[in-house]
Amino acid sequence: MEATGAGRQMEKLQEDLSKLQLSEELMPESCRINSPKEEQLLETADNFHQQYVLLHPDSKPLLLCPVNECGVRKFISTTVQPVASNLGDLFYWQDCSSFVADFLSLRPLEPPTELPRQLFSPTYVLSNQKATCFESSTLLCSMLLARNYHAYCVSGYTSREMCLLDQSLQQCPLLDTEEVQEETSEQRQQQKDMVRLLGELGTASLMEQERQEQEAAEGATTALLQKELQEQIESRRLPDPLEGLRIHCWVLVLSGKHDIEENFFIDPLTGSSFPTNDKNFQSIESVWDNYNCYINRQRCIDSCKQDVCFNFEDRNLWEKVLEGAISQQQLEKLALRREKEGSKGMAQLMQGIIPRKFVLHSSWVSYINISREDLKKRFPGGKKETRFRRAKLERFSPTVTKDGLIRRLTTYKDLDCTEVTRVKEWYKNRSDYLEEREINKVENVTTERFRSRGIGTLLFHRWKPVSSGIERMMRFETYKGLPGLRQRVLSPQFLEETFLDRSDFLYFRRVTFRLDDQPLKADHPGTPLEDLGVLKVVERFHRNQSKPANDHVAQRVFLLPDWILLTYHLMDHYTIPSARRIRRINKNFPIPPDLCSEFQADRSLKPLGPLSFCRLLDDMNAEEYNVALQIKESLMEVENFLASREQQEKELIVFSSVMDRFKCL
Numbered sequence: 001m002e003a004t005g006a007g008r009q010m011e012k013l014q015e016d017l018s019k020l021q022l023s024e025e026l027m028p029e030s031c032r033i034n035s036p037k038e039e040q041l042l043e044t045a046d047n048f049h050q051q052y053v054l055l056h057p058d059s060k061p062l063l064l065c066p067v068n069e070c071g072v073r074k075f076i077s078t079t080v081q082p083v084a085s086n087l088g089d090l091f092y093w094q095d096c097s098s099f100v101a102d103f104l105s106l107r108p109l110e111p112p113t114e115l116p117r118q119l120f121s122p123t124y125v126l127s128n129q130k131a132t133c134f135e136s137s138t139l140l141c142s143m144l145l146a147r148n149y150h151a152y153c154v155s156g157y158t159s160r161e162m163c164l165l166d167q168s169l170q171q172c173p174l175l176d177t178e179e180v181q182e183e184t185s186e187q188r189q190q191q192k193d194m195v196r197l198l199g200e201l202g203t204a205s206l207m208e209q210e211r212q213e214q215e216a217a218e219g220a221t222t223a224l225l226q227k228e229l230q231e232q233i234e235s236r237r238l239p240d241p242l243e244g245l246r247i248h249c250w251v252l253v254l255s256g257k258h259d260i261e262e263n264f265f266i267d268p269l270t271g272s273s274f275p276t277n278d279k280n281f282q283s284i285e286s287v288w289d290n291y292n293c294y295i296n297r298q299r300c301i302d303s304c305k306q307d308v309c310f311n312f313e314d315r316n317l318w319e320k321v322l323e324g325a326i327s328q329q330q331l332e333k334l335a336l337r338r339e340k341e342g343s344k345g346m347a348q349l350m351q352g353i354i355p356r357k358f359v360l361h362s363s364w365v366s367y368i369n370i371s372r373e374d375l376k377k378r379f380p381g382g383k384k385e386t387r388f389r390r391a392k393l394e395r396f397s398p399t400v401t402k403d404g405l406i407r408r409l410t411t412y413k414d415l416d417c418t419e420v421t422r423v424k425e426w427y428k429n430r431s432d433y434l435e436e437r438e439i440n441k442v443e444n445v446t447t448e449r450f451r452s453r454g455i456g457t458l459l460f461h462r463w464k465p466v467s468s469g470i471e472r473m474m475r476f477e478t479y480k481g482l483p484g485l486r487q488r489v490l491s492p493q494f495l496e497e498t499f500l501d502r503s504d505f506l507y508f509r510r511v512t513f514r515l516d517d518q519p520l521k522a523d524h525p526g527t528p529l530e531d532l533g534v535l536k537v538v539e540r541f542h543r544n545q546s547k548p549a550n551d552h553v554a555q556r557v558f559l560l561p562d563w564i565l566l567t568y569h570l571m572d573h574y575t576i577p578s579a580r581r582i583r584r585i586n587k588n589f590p591i592p593p594d595l596c597s598e599f600q601a602d603r604s605l606k607p608l609g610p611l612s613f614c615r616l617l618d619d620m621n622a623e624e625y626n627v628a629l630q631i632k633e634s635l636m637e638v639e640n641f642l643a644s645r646e647q648q649e650k651e652l653i654v655f656s657s658v659m660d661r662f663k664c665l
Contacts, residue, residue: 452477
């Protein structure tokens with residue numbers, strides 16, 4: 001039976017190799033032929049394997065000499081290529097791991113409980129963009145070694161989800177980072193604006209208390225929902241009949257270089273890092289780098305939750321395939337000792353500390369070369385899709401999409417992913433500077449975010465349908481010390497604007513529109529505001545410290561068609577501000593007795609006379625005319641913006657880089 005199984009594996013191996021359809025003339029000689037040193041290395045590895053099987057008859061198989069893409073056996077450590085001719089902008093382990101996870105598509109092990117008989121070189125894997133977990137780990141380890149990391153490939157056993165790249169029951173990391181941060185920043189800004197607004201009215205403390213109570217109630221509700229969701233997830237997690245038997249390969253990074261303080265694992269299929277005692281990693285069989293291969297002699301009783309010692313020089317914990325060969329850890333000790341003792345007598349140190357019996361042959365793999373085109377293309381076929389718990393993440397190469405789309409996140413209401421709740425898209429290098437677009441299917445809200453281009457540019461645009469039209473919110477880029485509009489909200493019912501650091505100290509304006517077209521009465525004068533269909537205008541001003549509080553308006557209300565209400569800033573040691581109410585009159589009508597009324601907080605001040613009230617009314621009429629012009633300008637700006645956005649979408653240009661954008665300016 002064993003011979004039959006081995007025969008079937010060899011037949012399958014030959015079929016896989018024939019499918020590659022590689023021309024030997026195009027392959028390097030090192031890939032097609034073994035040198036005498038490599039043949040000696042294979043004999044040494046085979047001899048070790050025979051002795052290991054005799055001494056440990058119950059041990060599991062070892063991966064020592066798999067065949068490459070040309071069907072030639074190679075010692076596993078020589079497949080690791082620690083030298084790269086070009087790695088582009090991949091400087092840190094996060095960059096390298098994310099590139100490997102994005103660039104390669106998974107070729108699962110078949111069967112999942114047996115070691116692969118073939119291991120293709122990183123060069124071939126980069127050209128084909130398909131790899132098993134062993135080939136992905138070999139590529140990632142080679143890149144990390146080229147960047148001077150203390151990295152190793154690890155062969156062992158992991159969970160079903162990790163082996164099959166199944167993340168359908170995991171939370172999307174994008175939801176844990178960017179989405180949560182955006183929601184938090186928006187909530188903080190809204191709270192900050194609300195506290196500042198209510199501070200003007202003296203009710204900030206009550207608002208803060210109410211906010212804390214609301215957060216406590218929301219926290220309890222969220223905890224209950226999380227518990228229910230976890231129960232649903234556990235009910236969907238089916239038992240694995242191959243638990244503890246699924247073979248996987250990943251990368252180990254040891255501390256000591258690049259300011260890494262603790263050892264950690266990297267899963268090459270996702271690019272994510274894990275602590276070495278993570279429950280997903282069930283046991284370790286062997287570890288190798290470009291110097292040697294080490295067989296684990298430590299028992300992983302409770303998966304890898306117990307600490308596994310990675311001191312490969314300890315013969316009680318690890319068994320070397322190449323006895324006496326140099327290792328990364330020995331080189332690290334040499335480097336430290338050289339710093340202390342200097343370069344004098346280095347040859348004697350090498351011979352005294354490392355009595356080498358065998359010098360490992362250099363890698364047969366061509367130098368790793370990752371081009372700019374590879375970094376730009378990124379994904380196999382230009383697109384990669386990942387399923388998460390109640391979410392789907394699609395990532396695109398800029399060379400594939402015509403609108404600059406690079407990422408799309410779709411979230412769902414149910415675990416079966418049948419009812420869409422939100423779609424968020426990320427864009428890059430668009431001529432209209434659009435960076436994000438989010439469509440909330442539940443609330444029927446669409447949001448767009450733009451890249452900043454300077455003072456007064458639009459950063460944020462959100463709209464949703466309401467009963468009588470569309471409500472829009474816009475936010476603009478402003479800087480401290482310069483006047484400018486910060487936020488504008490427009491609906492058929494109202495217009496609300498927020499300003500920052502204006503010379504007239506205005507920071508808030510709310511305009512309420514008439515919804516009916518009833519004509520005005522004959523005894524009421526028509527005003528520019530009424531011509532715009534305005535029913536009420538509320539303006540609020542910051543305190544001008546150069547004026548007395550009792551003479552500086554804090555809130556101004558144009559209540560059409562009859563009244564103008566003025567509320568002044570609160571004076572020190574007073575609890576109620578001064579206020580005045582002015583009645584509008586038509587010049588053709590006599591002055592009514594209730595032209596103006598006032599409340600003076602400081603009783604020692606003399607009240608205004610009729611002439612002063614008439615002058616104040618003239619000033620307010622002039623201010624009302626200016627306000628009407630500003631409101632009309634705001635409405636026109638919104639119309640022009642909508643027309644401009646429609647034109648920008650029609651004439652959209654996607655630049656290949658930021659420099660190309662500047663060339664077109």
